[in-house]
Amino acid sequence: MTLYESLANQFIEDIKAQKLSVGTRLPALRAMAKQHQVSMTTATKTYDYLQQTGWIYAQPQSGYFVANQHFSNQAEGNIFPTINLQNMEQRDPKKFAPSNGYNPTSALFTPLGTSMIAPELQPTNELQRCIKRVTRRAGQQLFEYPEPQGEQNLRGTLANHFQYNHFSFLADELVITHGCIDAIRTAIETTTNEGDTIAIGSPCFSGLLDLLVGLSRNVIEIPVQETGLDLAYFESVLQQGLVTASLFSTSNINPTGLTLPAKQKQALAQLAATYQTPMIEDDIYFELSHQKQNALPAKHWDKEGYVLWCGSVSKTLAAGLRLGWCLPGRYLAHYLKKHIATGFGVNGLMQSSMAEFINTGDYRSHVNKTCLMLSKQVHQYRQFLIEHLPSGAKISQPQGGMVLWIQIPNLNSIELEKAALAKQIDMRSGACFSTHNFYHDCFRINCGWPLNFSSINSASSTSTSPDRNKKAVDKSIIYQQLESLCKLAHDLS
Template identity: 70%
Template sequence: MTLYENLAQRFISDIKAQKLPTGSRLPALRVICQQHKVSMTTATRAYDYLQQAGWIYAQPQSGYFVSPQADAYQQDHAPAAHVSLDKMEPRDPKDFAPLNGYNPTSALFTPLGTSMIAPQLQPAEALQRCIKRVTRRAGQQLFEYPDPQGEIALRSALAQHFQKEHFAFLPQDLVITNGCIDSVRIAIETLTQVGDTIAIGSPCFSGLLDLLVGLSRNVIEIPLGSDGLDLEYFESVLQQGLVKASLFSTSNINPTGQTLSVKQKQALAQLAARYQIPMIEDDIYFELSHQNLSPLPSKHWDNQGYVVWCGSVSKSLAAGMRLGWCLPGQYLESYRKKQVATGFGVNGLMQSALAEFINTGEYQSHVNKVRRLLGAQIHDYRQFLSLNLPQETKISLPQGGIVLWLQIPNLNTLELERQANQAGIDMRSGACFSTHDVYHDCLRINCGWPLQNTVDKHSSYQQLQKLCELINTLV
């Protein structure tokens, strides 16, 4: 191991031994240099390593602290998401959808259902001022069709923004789309045909399953467990030529909240290149790490252009802006042609507004703030659930994102969903996230709303309390 890795391992050992409990403040970098006789570079890299692995987090002007996620190494709270899928056979997702579909409660909206951040946590006034400034300057632009690939101002702003996250690309390689799901749709239509089979993670975000149903693609599910994707299973699928593409989330995955290791992300890029089978990377939660440092996507290790990286501000800023993007790699020209064939570009005014918001630094400032808030909210939700649910309940320990994944033995979450909907509570049962009947005792909860005890029956606190009561009557 390198010097900084050795230093990091000392802290990991202390955290595992609970010599440094959750929330403990770590020594300042200059103190580390003095105590361990190392350079500032070594000390900084050690702390970066610990942050990337989820052991610690940084608080601006306050220092470094042991992360709540470190509890996972003392307590077995994580749901047993890894399932055995015996047959590597293509499945048409529409034939295996729950009775009401993969997204059955989309017509009902309360804070626990849809994965999104509460409006009060968004920089509404700053964004509105930005849109007004851009509108006043727009002039003729308002009456012209936008650049089909996306306005160069936004593509350049995004390239500069992500370079600060140590993920570099060129503006000319990026395509702007109408949100992340649109990026993924165009990628699927570019890379596959109707009736083709795509490998997906299991559990898989219900919206992606809905999309695959609509596009008439089949799926083979790759188990996603506490150690990440079952890459041996996935490679055997590739070796047999069973799929034309893969579709995976890799960071702050919905619904489990976990992030694949650097080793797994590298392996996915390598497998795509080795078998020349493209991988679509849905990375919409990329920026919502609960630490200051975002995990790098698989695309970072893609040297041959087989990874098609998709993202958006729909989760980090404003879903209503309908702005996303894609790095199609070697498929850039075919991706652009497919996009032009199915649309006439993306709203130019909104593109200019987002470019302005990024360039002023207000977007980065907002992201930094909301990361800390989400980390605290996830912690609050986990504590509430731990106190109010059966002792055998397992609750995920996400390193980022907005959701929690629960597993409660002997609970029929489809029946829970039915009763919750009748009580005006939106939630997602495990059945929404797979074509297999393996998550019947699992559910997903959105934690994007602050957990405040108010008299409003639609508040997240009141909704969560009622949901816990329903669960306790069913187990």
């Protein structure tokens, strides 16, 4: 047993003996290191171990606290939803759409279903002021077509912005797109043809599966579990030439919230180069880490240009802005040709306004606040579910983002989704995230709405009812919906 494991066990024994009760604030790292006469490295590893095994949780800028006792009793067991490895099989997503719930048409909108932050948490006033300033200065430029590759000022601003996170690239290497999904679509069309097979992570964001259905691409699913992506499995797929490209989320992955270890990201970039097989990196949650420092993308280790890195402000700021980007690497010329062929550039006013918003510092300030909020909020949702779900439930422990992935033994999540919709509760069954039947006992919920808000207005993009745009969602309603969802899970498991 290592020193940090031994020290961690001392804390665990104190928690079990209730010498440290739920919610107790633990000593700061430096104080703990001095108290136990260990190095800061050992102290950090101790708290990291306690977090990973669920005994404590971190509250950014506040410290470390003892987690819910109910969860602590489960902490020594496996807390992350698991799956069995599937056979390497090329599958046409279209053939599995009817039974696996792709393209769901929700007749309602509630905070638990769609992965997004409450609109009231967005810096609306600051953004409006930026747009007004840019509009006053724009003059004749408002009536001109924007640059096909994206406005130089935004590309340069983004290059400077990400350099702050130790991720460097040139403005001329970047292409501005209509959101992340548009960036990914163009990347897929640039690197593959209809009927080709793409390796994807499993579980995979349902929107990506919907996109692949529309583009007539086949898939092979590569399992993503608590330790990350199954790299050996993926390399065997590459060795056999079964795929033309790969499409992976790597940071704060939807629906699990996991972030692939840096060594895995580096390995993915190396595998793409070794087998000369393009990798499309969906990194839309890149900036929403619950840690102090954002993890670097796989693109950071891409020396040969085989990784096409895609991102957006849709999750950090507002999906309605429809602003995203791609670093296509060696595929830049072909990518740009595809991009230009499907449009005449991205809204110039929004591009200039986003550049202004970043340069004022308002964007970084907003993202920092959002990360703090999401870290706290995900923990609160998680603790609620631990207390109210059936025993044996396994809940992911996100490193970032805003979603939770839950697995309950003997649950039929499709039936749960139907029962929830009947009660006007929107959620996502595990069937939406795979072409296989591996997630029949899993579901995903969004944690982007703070539980302590007194009132939140929400609007449904799928609704044509003007009354729905005025629907009020407050703390009591969210609480009731979570409670009702947990009761349904009890009844159906």
